[in-house]
Amino acid sequence: MTTAATVRASRLARWRDSDLAYSFRRSPVAMVSAVVLALCLGAALFAPWVAPHNPFDLATLNLLDALSPPHGMEGAKAGYLLGTDDQGRDVLSAIMFGARISLLVGLASVLFAMVLGVSLGLIAGYVGGKLDAIIMRIADVQLSFPAILIALLIDGVARAVLPRETHGGPIALFVLIFAIGISNWVQYARTVRGSTLVEKNKEYIQAARVIGIRPMGIMRHHLLPNVLGPVLVLATINIATAIITEATLSFLGVGVPPTQPSLGTLIRIGNDFLFSGEWWITIFPGAALVIMVLAINLLGDWLRDALNPRLQ
């Protein structure tokens, strides 16, 4: 008990005294971004408990409350801070629930892309030769297409292959995560391959090889920890990109099923009402998306600078 507490305390102390923490304390932008992001994450994570309504519980919807403007405007109905959409759903609650889906898809697809990209990069860099050439040529080909195009392609193929009945279900979410993930692995693979090429000729790797550790073990235990730094920075920034990609796909109507609206879906639905003056249905989800992505991006930028030895 005491030891555990001491360890925790000392870890905290170590973090407090680290360069990273120092740089964090010195950067107001990073601090504000972190607070905003924490708020977004909290609202999304605890949406079922903190959201004023549950937009997915159809029994609680009242059509007569539909199209109520945000609080404080003429004709606003009580209890709907950011107004309601055409079906009487509370816009604020819909944003909180939508952010869950957006964040889930963003994080999961980045994780997937990272695992795939790092593994392939490691193998390509360490093994080299024909395998390296093959993997990197595939990467080159894929890099010549915009990521969104590849995601659209995979999503379209999946829709054609899977039976129609599954399109609205949870499989659609996995397809989306897979599609966004697969369109982003190249950056990780290239970064890791580059670092691996540098690292693999260093003495500690040669030593490991001499004492007879298998290539898999070398890659996992010796190379991986030493090439992961830049990857983490890349991943932070890519979360924002992945969320935007998801929003774009959902805006185009090929993303998450409409029963689980993400921020992109909400923006698309609201877009129909933009001309008619019911701006809040699309503007608020759009603003929420911008704020969230901006916070992640600023935090990622700070992390990149903080970890860059040349800037210190």
Next chain:
Amino acid sequence: MKLTACRMLKILLPLVLAGGLAAATQAATYKFADQGDATSMDPHSLNESLQLSLLGNIYEPLVGRGKKLELIPLLATSWKQTEPTVWRFNLRQNVKWHDGTPFTADDVIFSYERSKVDGSDMKTKVATVKEMRKIDDHTVDFVTNDPFPILPDTINTWYIMSKAWCEKNNAIAPVDVRKGKENAATLRANGTGPFMLKSREPGVRTVFVPNPNYWEKVESNVTEAIFTPIKNDATRVAALISGDIDMMEPVPLQDIEKLKAAPALNVLQGPELRTIFLGMDQARDELLFSNVKGKNPFKDKRVRQAFYQAIDIEAIKTRIMRGASTPTNEMIAPGIRGFDPALNKRVPHDAAAAKKLMVEAGYPDGFEVGMNCPNDRYVNDASICQAVAAMLAQIGVKVNLMAETKVTYFPKILSRNTSFYLLGWTPDSYDAQNAIFALLMTPAPNGQGLFNLGSYSNKRVDELGKAIASELDQTKRNAMISELFKIHGEEFGTLPLHQQALAWAAKKNVALVQLADNTNQLKWTVVK
């Protein structure tokens, strides 16, 4: 030499200029858009308003509709009943198909045979006709099973195709859109109409050009008409405002006021004869898409009534339709022959009563059911379905809503691959008999009940439906129609919702004729 050239130029220049100017005022490209596309260019493959409206520019019926919905002679010049069960049509002479071949009685008989086969969606139009006789090259007799006094009223969207062309192109039978098949007539067309099909890219654009050999001079000055489906409401509105297109429909209800206020645009509004309703599978012993096993809850009248009473139609009218709908209890609109205002009182919306009915029927906790809905066919169709799903949730029914484009929606529900669906119907004969025959009578191989997709069945309704078709006495006939709708209403055989309103928008320089059946004919379209 120089002088002559100069003089020539002097003479020619005004001519060229005048010619150019004249061309500018005469020639007109007209671009129009709808929220959906036709599924095929085959006029016998799908009985759906937009498809028939588009194809009505290329193909023609024997008897058409004028600007006031009156019957007008098109491919037939006159018609009369020679016996109670025989209608004689005199066909127009010297009409040429777009490929130059002459139009004759053989084409009419061929079209009749073509409409009867499997894959045809026009069976309802010719179901009453027993046989067709060729009297001479320009006269045909329609022999009906029973006296059918309103026959000419019922064939205005039954288009005639060329026998020679269909045979040459291997398109003797229409292919079933429900099975996703295609043939030559799916993408090409050879009609007699005022416009010809220049090119067809499904879902992208369809281009029409005037038929230079049309048998009549038409008002239209359109030299090329380009039809584009634009599914997204906001995009369609933006396309019109920015001038990319000249006309579009339907105007999203939320944008009507804004477009009316735009100085360069016109909004054409009017009541539509289409009735929007919900249908339920009442034939299967177990629903295809439900968690209730071993029985079909929709066979129980109390469940159907509970669904009806759970729906707050006024809320749908004020919030989703923004006032542009007329709630109805009858399966036909005012303006259709046979409409009875006395029957048009809705059973009141009462969620508590509905809940009680569900308990009585043995579903105190409700049940799950799949619902099929188009999202680009009727005004705010998907929104209506979502609202209905939310209202049904209040009586414990969990609706798994599948809202999709009509291109995939229609094949699905027309093969009765559904438990609960939304559909709209306009009787294009402007007579109740058409709706009764297609929607309410028990499905039979001759086309009866072809759109009764929930297979609602009642003996008395069938008897009355049959009698209504041949009854000549208008008072007796109306009484029978009223009795039929009364029975159907009391049984909640379908759940009528409302008649939607038409809303088209066009640039001010485009003159259009809007018919209450939502057909839009290029021959009446003038671009100033």
